[in-house]
Amino acid sequence: MPFLFPSFTDFMLPSGHWDIHLLSDIFPASVVPHFFSIRCPHPDDVADNCCWRWDRQFSKLMTNVERTRRGISDSLCCDLCDGLFESVLHVLRDCPPARVIWDTIVQPSVRMRFFSLDVSEWLMENISSVSTSNPYKLAWNLLFSSCSWQIWKIRNDRVFANINHDPSIVLSRCLSWATNYANLYHPHYSAVNAVSGLGTIGGVLRDSAGSWISGFCRNIGFSDALTAELWAIHDGLELAWNNGFFTLQVRSDCSMVISLITNPNTTSSSHTLVRTIANLCRRAWSLEYTWVPRETNRPADFLAKHVPPDDFSFLMFEQPPCFITDLLSRDVHGSSYCKVRSS
């Protein structure tokens, strides 16, 4: 037995990555891939902290009604609505900042019912609905959940930080998250296999003329689509920095990732990789993030889809692999893409 009381660092290489061979000696083969999408601990990491989570059975959102019930507040009322109790339903549905969001996305035909249910019915009915009869063609339970979460966050920003958010920006954030959740279940749009849950990433470094500098890909083990996109950005930044490229335009076809890592609050993000990328961005270089359509990002996608399933090393390509040379040439010469929708 190599370690009696091992720490995380015992399973890491001096480079700061997991020691795959040591992990494979100790853990079953089916367990090892679970490590790879988790970023290794880093000396710059801050300590863990507590956060609240919603649990319908055992806890309540800490509204003023709930805080008063627990004896930690003497006001039951909403700070915006004179005399109205700040219950869960009030915050999430009836308070003006919430109402603005729901009035925009709830269809007129169901609006009366939506605003008349009690809290249990309201939550259960909405999180059970997979209808896409809304202007955004998203499953209603995803849209509803995203909006409820953002509405609770803007309430906390207002109460605890005196920050008021523009409703149109809040709504676009809700739609981004709902779209991201929806994409998690579309294997076609993700480098994460919907059946196995195993993810791969790929990326390409090119100069301003579009010529090849370097490419990379690797397995990241069990993951989700958002984490896979973040790993691709992270590894691409590391590769660029290590090769001395300090003026960089980062192109991604994932608007959610760009939104997350360009947010002013990245250093306090709940996602470890977002915080890690934020730290990378603080290095002395010039970075610009640009969203590009998926069709124009196909070389990176192709690299991700060609990772050998049993190889967990970081694969680098000094020359473009033969299966993407046509795609690169097409990008350089500016041939257009025609997107065909199935419906």
Ligand SMILES: [Zn+2]
């Ligand atoms: Zn209110």
